[in-house]
Amino acid sequence: xxxxxxxxxxxxxxxxALLFAVTLGFIALVLLxxxxxxxxxxxxxxxxxxxxxxxxxxxxxxxxxxxxxxAIAVPLNTVFGIAAAWAVAKFDFPGKTFLVTLIDLPFxxxxxxxxLVYVLVFGMQGWFGPWLAGxxxxxxxxxxxxxLATVFVTFPFVAxxxxxxxxxxxxxxxxxxxxxxxxxxQTFLRVTLPNIKWGLLYGILLCNAxxxxxxxxxxVVSGHIRGQTNTMPLHVELLYNNYDYIGAFAVAALxxxxxxxxxxxxxxxxxxxxxxxxxxxxx
Amino acid sequence: xSAIGLKFxxxxxxxxxxxxxxxxxxxxxxxxxYLTGIVLIPLLALTLRPFELGLAGFWDAxxxxxxxxxxxxxxxxxLAAAVIxxxxxxxxAWVLVRYRFPGKGLLDAVIDLPFALPTAVAGIAxxxxxxxxxxxxxxxxxxxxxxxxxxxxxxxxxIFISLPFTVRTVQPVLAxxxxxxxxxxxxxxxxxxQTIxxxVLPMLLPAILTGMAMAFARSVGEYGSIIxxxxxxxxxSEIAPLLIVTKLEQFDxxxxxxxxxxxxxxxxxxxxxxxxxxxWAAKRR
Numbered sequence: 001x002x003x004x005x006x007x008x009x010x011x012x013x014x015x016x017a018l019l020f021a022v023t024l025g026f027i028a029l030v031l032l033x034x035x036x037x038x039x040x041x042x043x044x045x046x047x048x049x050x051x052x053x054x055x056x057x058x059x060x061x062x063x064x065x066x067x068x069x070x071a072i073a074v075p076l077n078t079v080f081g082i083a084a085a086w087a088v089a090k091f092d093f094p095g096k097t098f099l100v101t102l103i104d105l106p107f108x109x110x111x112x113x114x115x116l117v118y119v120l121v122f123g124m125q126g127w128f129g130p131w132l133a134g135x136x137x138x139x140x141x142x143x144x145x146x147x148l149a150t151v152f153v154t155f156p157f158v159a160x161x162x163x164x165x166x167x168x169x170x171x172x173x174x175x176x177x178x179x180x181x182x183x184x185x186q187t188f189l190r191v192t193l194p195n196i197k198w199g200l201l202y203g204i205l206l207c208n209a210x211x212x213x214x215x216x217x218x219x220v221v222s223g224h225i226r227g228q229t230n231t232m233p234l235h236v237e238l239l240y241n242n243y244d245y246i247g248a249f250a251v252a253a254l255x256x257x258x259x260x261x262x263x264x265x266x267x268x269x270x271x272x273x274x275x276x277x278x279x280x281x282x283x
Numbered sequence: 284x285s286a287i288g289l290k291f292x293x294x295x296x297x298x299x300x301x302x303x304x305x306x307x308x309x310x311x312x313x314x315x316x317y318l319t320g321i322v323l324i325p326l327l328a329l330t331l332r333p334f335e336l337g338l339a340g341f342w343d344a345x346x347x348x349x350x351x352x353x354x355x356x357x358x359x360x361x362l363a364a365a366v367i368x369x370x371x372x373x374x375x376a377w378v379l380v381r382y383r384f385p386g387k388g389l390l391d392a393v394i395d396l397p398f399a400l401p402t403a404v405a406g407i408a409x410x411x412x413x414x415x416x417x418x419x420x421x422x423x424x425x426x427x428x429x430x431x432x433x434x435x436x437x438x439x440x441x442i443f444i445s446l447p448f449t450v451r452t453v454q455p456v457l458a459x460x461x462x463x464x465x466x467x468x469x470x471x472x473x474x475x476x477q478t479i480x481x482x483v484l485p486m487l488l489p490a491i492l493t494g495m496a497m498a499f500a501r502s503v504g505e506y507g508s509i510i511x512x513x514x515x516x517x518x519x520s521e522i523a524p525l526l527i528v529t530k531l532e533q534f535d536x537x538x539x540x541x542x543x544x545x546x547x548x549x550x551x552x553x554x555x556x557x558x559x560x561x562x563w564a565a566k567r568r
Binding site for chain 1: 305314378406466470531554
């Protein structure tokens with residue numbers, strides 16, 4: 001009876017209800033329950049203990065270190081992303097596809113392996129380890145190592161956002177500007193940048209979120225010195241392993257809040273500036 | 284002849300146009316330098332390291348029961364998680380693309396939570412959730428099922444961490460699939476399920492496989508969300524990335540590097556498979 005009113009491409013009611021229930025159930029079980037639990041465990045003793053745990057000296061030191069590492073790594077990868085996208089989108093050269101594949105490579109490497117490679121380069125048994133020790137330069141178990149590991153795991157974020165976007169936009173506008181006498185820097189600033197700014201922001205947003213949240217790679221190179229080389233995620237681990245659950249979940253809740261803000265901004269950019277993001281985000 | 288001449292002419296045009304825009308040497312030079320310094324040289328250091336002891340030394344480092352068990356666990360559970368996520372990812376993508384309902388935007392945004400949430404946060408949350416005293420763990424314990432601190436904990440964490448890949452690869456392709464073929468199938472007398480199973484699903488196959496491969500690659504290497512819930516019992520619930528960390532802590536650099544090389548090789552294979560899938564999908568379009 002109801003079939004008569006159904007368009008041929010519409011699912012029957014029972015199928016809709018079933019798939020909808022499966023979707024909601026799966027998302028609630030797999031995604032929402034863990035998220036809710038983080039906030040619930042953080043606030044189980046009220047707002048006071050959670051706030052104390054976040055503002056405690058070592059937690060603040062971890063927060064500062066995480067922000068510092070991200071403040072170095074994100075701009076570096078942003079400059080790289082712009083340079084790589086400019087080279088790939090505006091010029092023709094052999095091996096371009098291979099280059100783009102290589103840029104994507106850090107995404108498919110395990111975080112632990114991303115940290116391990118720097119131990120093998122800078123560690124005491126590594127290539128430059130003995131030389132660095134002889135000159136009293138500390139890379140591993142110090143800020144430079146943490147920054148390097150963060151740069152590695154967030155390496156492709158800006159580039160992979162900008163490359164498809166700039167390839168899509170072509171070269172005509174830049175060529176017109178250059179023909180009319182604009183310098184390279186003027187062309188980029190006045191022609192390219194306005195065209196890519198939302199895509200750029202999108203890439204930076206994701207890059208920053210990953211930089212602040214990275215655990216595995218940083219864990220391998222950090223040395224885990226409380227209050228000194230522990231980033232926020234590492235501090236969460238330390239508190240959790242010391243059975244300080246309220247502390248661990250309070251810092252975790254702060255990171256989760258950050259993740260929610262990132263998701264909100266990301267969704268806003270996808271919704272508001274859909275046409276100015278890479279094609280893969282226009283859904 | 285003239286066609287070749289035209290083509291050649293347009294190529295020369297391209298070459299001449301290249302000189303109009305500045306910054307080729309600077310941008311490509313910086314890109315290659317940065318890529319080499321940050322990614323390629325360190326990866327080379329990893330690749331060469333285990334072979335300092337020769338091929339036999341590499342083999343000895345890998346072929347211990349503990350290492351093989353860790354690799355089997357990582358790869359096996361990653362495959363299971365990828366398959367499970369592909370099924371649910373397809374259903375979620377279907378609901379998000381085809382149905383209209385209030386709160387859809389919110390549901391869509393939530394899918395990316397595992398991308399945005401730091402893995403350590405996910406790890407302690409899942410561990411607490413599935414521990415015998417946790418919300419889900421208590422219920423499971425009543426029914427005699429243990430998830431936390433067993434290999435099943437590894438699977439649960441992997442399902443969480445790689446879900447977005449399977450939804451996000453299928454979603455845009457599904458949105459582009461024309462309804463006309465579905466109409467044709469319905470007109471020719473196919474039931475709705477037949478239409479979905481034999482017309483829509485085959486068109487989505489490259490996207491589903493791409494999502495599955497990406498989910499698998501992510502799960503194999505995952506560390507932060509797993510170590511809290513897995514219990515990390517050697518040869519039982521110890522994943523390969525954790526064994527790398529353990530070997531580093533014991534200053535067994537070559538042993539750590541050997542496992543790292545195996546995982547890196549797996550990454551390369553997955554990358555090649557993904558490229559193959561993409562060109563297959565492009566050909567079908």
